[in-house]
Amino acid sequence: MSRVVVIGAGISGLASAALLARDGHDVTVLEGRPSVGGRAGSWEHRGFRFDLGPSWYLMPEVFDHFYKLLGTSADEQLKLVTLDPGYRVLFENAESIDIVADPEENLEIFERIEPGSRERMQKYLASALDTYEMAKRRFLYTSFADLRPLLRRDVISRLPKLARLLLQPLSTLAAKTVTDPRLRQILGFPAVFLGSSPFITPSMYHLMSHLDLDDGVLYPMGGFITLIDSIEKLARAEGVTVVTDARVTRILVTDDRKPRTTGVEYVDAAGKAHTIDADIVVSAADLHHTETTMLPRELQTYPQEYWDKRTPGPGALLLYLGVEGELPQLEHHNLLFTEEWKEGFDAIFGENPSIPNPASLYVCKPSGIDPSVAPDGFENVFVLVPIPSDPTIGRGEIDGDGDPRVEAAADHVIAQIANWAGIPDLADRIVVRRTMGPGDFATDLNSWSGTLLGPAHTLKQSALFRAGNISKRVDGLYYAGGSTIPGIGLPMCLISAEILVKRLRGDVSTEPMPEPLRPTVAAGAAAPAGAGTTGTAGARVARGGVASAASPAATATEPTTGATAAASTSDAPAEMPAERS
Structure with missing residues (x-):
């Protein structure tokens, strides 16, 4: 042994x-x-329990497979529920869009917004599913210690497609599929799950759209803890x-x-x-x-020279908010997308990084479906704002006592959510507030460059290049x-x-x-x-x-x-x- x-x-x-x-x-x-x-x-405070990080349950078969390796199953270990809508998208100056649990209805949503897009989306999602299954079968469960097992007919026959998907950014593939800026954003945002930008992430990762538009979004009751x-x-x-x-x-x-x-x-x-x-x-x-x-x-x-040539994923401003009263304006998962979409990613990954303002961001309200995460009469709200992975931005704290730059950005974000979601008294109803910044990730988790997730999934940092x-x-x-x-x-x-x-x-x-x-x-x-x-x-x-x-x-x-x-x-x-x- x-x-x-x-x-x-x-x-x-x-x-x-x-x-x-x-x-x-x-x-x-x-x-x-x-x-x-x-x-x-996880963090508990004054009757609230917050998941500190991950909040999307995607790729359910991967979780189930892991549990089955240990002789059990996801159904035995977790109480999973399907979210419907899967998530809501709020736009800076446009009507919100709900992505639902029914794949056919999602195609109809795209068609209503952009007539003629249904057929293109069907092809896009069919390609996403094919690429996803190929990734699981050939590229995810291997150490790449030997490349010969990759020389299979199913890989070789797809080499032209795979080469195209690797060399073309996700943003380009999304733009070829739909013209409406809001729909392009919905197809491009999964890059953030990969710690990257749709403008530098290979379009291979359009496979992620299968997960939210076709496969649906689950939630483990009690939270990710x-x-x-x-x-x-x-x-x-x-x-x-x-x-x-x-x-x-x-x-x-x-x-x-x-x-x-x-x-x-x-x-x-x-x-x-x-x-x-x-x-x-x-x-x-x-x-x-x-x-x-x-x-x-x-x-x-x-060594350090290796990392000097690599791209970290984004840092994050995180907010954990306990809010008095209900928030029907928000679903479980909410995405807020700015009109200056590309400029926001350039601010994070560009040569002169800065905190976008306004920022595209994510809001989670698990208390809408899970009463265990907040006291009766209150809502649990988690906010993630992608920002540069720069520890000098500072650290957060409870009750606004974090570093000034972090707390000022948090104030802006709360005001943005209140304005976009139509919750004018949001700031006044907050009874618990905690923030975290890149400095927390660098200090508490020894995270390289204060990144939230790890090295970004660029071409040079994906699959066998990682x-x-x-x-x-x-x-x-x-x-x-x-x-x-x-x-x-x-x-x-x-x-x-x-x-x-x-x-x-x-x-x-x-x-x-x-x-x-x-x-x-x-x-x-x-x-x-x-x-x-x-x-x-x-x-x-x-x-x-x-x-x-x-x-x-x-x-x-x-x-x-x-x-x-x-x-x-x-x-x-x-x-x-x-x-x-």
């Missing part, structure tokens, strides 16, 4: 720990903060030890010719230093922070989470945990793993080289339920190393090997 230390108890850290423990490893998770969840944490709680409980049930208030300061490495991990050092809440031994270290913390502060320069796969999940300099050091493959968002973080297991197994397949997860090595057998043993495999298989066949690649005797990965992709651009595996 290999000893594994996972750094960080966000969703990717907890998910990685759960799967690794089920695969037979002895796993300890170290979390620097007092509670788990990371960006998906119920998702975190369920994964933590499942991890503990698999034998994982979770230690909070344990801030990792250094990854311990041997002085051998080929360095390898031996454990980590961490500091507890009292400031006392500790050492914990490990055969494998998995960092689910921010990758920039891990590489540049926990390892010496000569052992960094992604940072890989293994150190090329230190044996036994792996990565998970939004900084690495496959990318940003809760579903991607769950997939990153699965890719980690595949990497340790030497599994270079592209498909999701069979359900439930079964250890590769039987009890008492030799472990894959470098991956540790799985001495409790027999017991875990019995507890996992019905057996299923492992993927062919899962029987490999040795994980694909950085060297062999580079060799198998020798025709790739010169910069790729250092960015990938």
Whole structure:
């Protein structure tokens, strides 16, 4: 049984720990903060409970697959409800649009606004679905350690389309599909989910429109903290030890010719230093922070020079508001889009970043469907304003006590929501107010450049071009989470945990793993080289339920190393090997 230390108890850290423990490893998770969840944490104050970050439940089959790997299901773990409308869009100087749960009705909405658009939208959404299914089958569940499994007929036959989608920005594809500026914005806004702009995000990501226009939007009752709680409980049930208030300061490495991990050092809440031994270290913390502060320069796969050439996703101004009385003007999810759409993104991602004013922003009102998040007679309101990822903008605080620039921007945002949604007394009805800014993400979550989500999904930072999940300099050091493959968002973080297991197994397949997860090595057998043993495999298989066949690649005797990965992709651009595996 290999000893594994996972750094960080966000969703990717907890998910990685759960799967690794089920695969037979002895796993300890170290979390620097007092509670788990990371960006998906929770805050309670005066009877309100706020999800601190993620609030859109998309790609439901990814969540369900993850739970089934652990022998359960999303239906067993969560109480999911369908939102209808899925979301409301408020425009600066135009009538609002509701996107509903019925895909056919959404096509009719587009047709009413822009006669003749229905047929083009049908083709757009058919392409989105095809691209989405292709992504899940070939590009999301792989480490890209070996590109040969991608040379399948379904990929090769789509190469012209894939090349076009990679080289053309999402904004261009949206403009070719519809002419109404409001409809173009609806097709382009999913880029924000990817920590990017529709003007720099490849149109490959038009696949996101399948999720909200066709697939619908769900919500887990009790909020997203119920998702975190369920994964933590499942991890503990698999034998994982979770230690909070344990801030990792250094990854311990041997002085051998080929360095390898031996454990980590961490500091507890009292400031006392500790050492914990490990055969494998998995960092689910921010990758920039891990590489540049926990390892010496000569052992960094992604040193500062790498990050200097990369594009961070946006920062954010976050508001958590407790509001007296009802707010029927708002739906569960609300998007506010300005007329100066492109200028707003240029302000965030341009050469001279600034906070857009007015800003396109997002408002969530979960209390409309979930009474557990606010006291009777009050509403729970969460606001996210994309802004530059610049920690110098400042930090937020409770009751307006944050840094002046953050609080002034928050005042503007509250006034904007009041004006656009027709709630003139909104500011007077706020009884709880908390703000967060890029400085909070940099300080509290060690987020690179204070970004809200991680590296933006530009062409150079997507799929096989994104940072890989293994150190090329230190044996036994792996990565998970939004900084690495496959990318940003809760579903991607769950997939990153699965890719980690595949990497340790030497599994270079592209498909999701069979359900439930079964250890590769039987009890008492030799472990894959470098991956540790799985001495409790027999017991875990019995507890996992019905057996299923492992993927062919899962029987490999040795994980694909950085060297062999580079060799198998020798025709790739010169910069790729250092960015990938």
